[in-house]
Amino acid sequence: MDVRLSTTSYVVLGMIALRGPSTPYDLKRAVGHSVGYFWHFPHAQLYSEPERLTGAGLLECASEDGGRRRKTYSLTDVGRDALRGWLASPTDEHFQMRDIAELKLFFNEVGDPDDVYRLAEEQIAQHRARIDDYEQMVERFGESPAAGPRMITLELGLEMEYAALRFWRSLAQDDLDGLRAARRSAPGAP
Amino acid sequence: MDVRLSTTSYVVLGMIALRGPSTPYDLKRAVGHSVGYFWHFPHAQLYSEPERLTGAGLLECASEDGGRRRKTYSLTDVGRDALRGWLASPTDEHFQMRDIAELKLFFNEVGDPDDVYRLAEEQIAQHRARIDDYEQMVERFGESPAAGPRMITLELGLEMEYAALRFWRSLAQDDLDGLRAARRSAPGAP
DNA sequence: TTCGTACGGTCCGTTCCGGACGGGCGACCG
């Protein structure tokens, strides 16, 4: 009856709340072009998690048989309350970046100086591409009703992308020579 | 002999490369005030992962017995090469934010309008606190040799924090009324 | 009708995660 609700659970609840009754596959696609941009989910969980939540009474499941066995899940009142409670509760954890490029940068002393340069180039390209995606989404989405509430998150994403792009650009342009010099003058370190 | 190397593995290798021979507990503390700020690790992995890596020949283990059984791990040449190879390899994945606040913002339509306001306040406080931490680290660290290479990552962290802070601030100040209005005018959505 | 292919769903072996437990150690008190 009482299951631990993880962040994953709330994403499932939230998606169903926004979209209405959905199948796992619907969720998969919806997540793919929204939340998925900043929080990764393996698709398998979008099948197993609704089952768990149904067991806990937060979702209802309508099995539609005939041909492909597919299940449509919808929110119960309990589920909606749980989601609302989460939205209203304080958020204790700080965000995690989970940026492999940042890790590589952190360990850059161990490798070849040119690695950093290549890394920066890569990152610039990647962030630019992502920014293009986002900006297209803004354009396409800007006309729709309900643009306000949904667009906000996109704006946060854009801001973070811009910040990252600026950083890697300035790294590639200005700092690399300085970095190299600093490294020559202090090859080992405590 | 050939083990899958995950990001975790490279963090362990990298930490040992930067610090020299270390015990798991050393790693735990070192991670705690560096990499840990942007990539979270449960401590248990810092005990199990070095063992795996030793099995694969990337680390060497010196067991110091007597009293508490503790093990000091150091890099082998194979390990150093693996790390260097990783640093030189292209980075395919884009970063993930893993920001619970961002999720809550995304689902804000479902909850109470005031939730967003409180969320923003919280986030402003949290990001400010984090920025203070970072800036103190910059001050304390700026004097040390090898400041250049190590400080760079910190700067990226700061940039991201500034961007987040700016976002939540502007959300709290300007946009909330607009958001409320938009929501009133488009209560349901496709 | 048959084949090819994209779609939708399931399974399973690994890794991750974090809480809980437990033994060791120094500090402090009697």
Place this chain on the structure above:
DNA sequence: CGGTCGCCCGTCCGGAACGGACCGTACGAA
């Protein structure tokens, strides 16, 4: 000096997350 108390360090374990492999099902094309 000896006890015990609280922190330090390490381990264990169950559940969640992960992702890749696999397998049916539908549907259009040949």
